[in-house]
Amino acid sequence: MSAKTRVLITGGSRGVGRATALRLAREGAAVALLARSRDDLNATARAVTEAGGTAITVVANIGDAAAVRSAVDAAIDALGGLDGLILNAGIGVHGPVETYPLEDWQESIATMLTGPFLVTQAALPALKAAGEARIVAIGSGAAYAGYANLSSYCAAKWGLRGFLLALGEEVKADGIRCCYLSPGSILTDFGGRTVAEKRGQPGKAFLQPDDVADAIAYLLAQPAHVWTQEMNLWPV
Numbered sequence: 550m551s552a553k554t555r556v557l558i559t560g561g562s563r564g565v566g567r568a569t570a571l572r573l574a575r576e577g578a579a580v581a582l583l584a585r586s587r588d589d590l591n592a593t594a595r596a597v598t599e600a601g602g603t604a605i606t607v608v609a610n611i612g613d614a615a616a617v618r619s620a621v622d623a624a625i626d627a628l629g630g631l632d633g634l635i636l637n638a639g640i641g642v643h644g645p646v647e648t649y650p651l652e653d654w655q656e657s658i659a660t661m662l663t664g665p666f667l668v669t670q671a672a673l674p675a676l677k678a679a680g681e682a683r684i685v686a687i688g689s690g691a692a693y694a695g696y697a698n699l700s701s702y703c704a705a706k707w708g709l710r711g712f713l714l715a716l717g718e719e720v721k722a723d724g725i726r727c728c729y730l731s732p733g734s735i736l737t738d739f740g741g742r743t744v745a746e747k748r749g750q751p752g753k754a755f756l757q758p759d760d761v762a763d764a765i766a767y768l769l770a771q772p773a774h775v776w777t778q779e780m781n782l783w784p785v
């Protein structure tokens with residue numbers, strides 16, 4: 550994709566989404582950042598602007614169909630189209646199945662499975678109009694295994710993987726290449742564990758958010774005749 554790439558990043562305010570916004574903006578992309586916290590979005594948009602890039606923000610809960618529709622429409626209007634979509638927003642709520650609250654289950658599925666469907670549905674006309682576009686969904690090792698006390702996370706990420714692989718077949722003729730990118734553990738405040746707590750774990754390796762951002766930038770830059778369907782990124 551060219552330096553004029555226009556990219557919508559869900560969960561673009563913190564962690565991997567923030568690192569990706571800064572990375573893509575350095576390459577000349579204009580980014581639209583979607584999340585719930587306006588303050589976090591504004592802080593990241595400021596950082597992008599200070600680095601010489603262009604960022605716009607849209608506030609929405611990704612599980613809210615009406616809010617997503619108007620946020621994605623506003624992002625496409627502001628960017629003047631869309632060449633890339635990064636489905637990155639996520640949460641990690643631990644707990645055993647036996648006592649897991651239904652609302653936590655529903656929030657996990659809404660954030661990491663229904664939300665990506667809603668954003669994709671709203672973005673597809675613009676991505677198709679671009680003639681050549683990329684969708685990258687941030688998965689997890691939890692889409693290839695079962696982790697105790699993370700059943701809702703595993704279910705959502707396995708589901709997201711199925712959704713992305715099916716979508717990839719559906720839109721390949723429209724010039725859209727879909728990739729399910731699964732990172733191992735990343736040094737972000739995520740899933741109830743802070744960066745400081747993660748750093749304190751002896752013998753455990755982590756990715757930096759920038760490592761994932763670099764992989765996303767690589768996927769967006771691939772030529773149209775190359776389709777990376779899945780990518781696993783592991784810290785060692």
Ligand SMILES: NC(=O)c1ccc[n+]([C@@H]2O[C@H](COP(=O)([O-])OP(=O)(O)OC[C@H]3O[C@@H](n4cnc5c(N)ncnc54)[C@H](OP(=O)(O)O)[C@@H]3O)[C@@H](O)[C@H]2O)c1
Nearest residue numbers: 560562563564565584585586610611638639734735737739
């Ligand atoms: N951290 C890890 O170890 C790890 C490992 C493998 C995969 N991943 C995946 O990587 C992705 C990014 O994780 P991260 O570590 O960067 O997490 P993070 O720092 O907690 O960032 C999560 C982002 O998602 C947004 N978000 C959460 N719920 C949302 C909702 N309902 N609607 C809209 N936005 C929402 C958050 O903003 P608001 O809260 O303001 O909405 C924030 O911008 C996730 O999909 C995660 O599953 C993470």
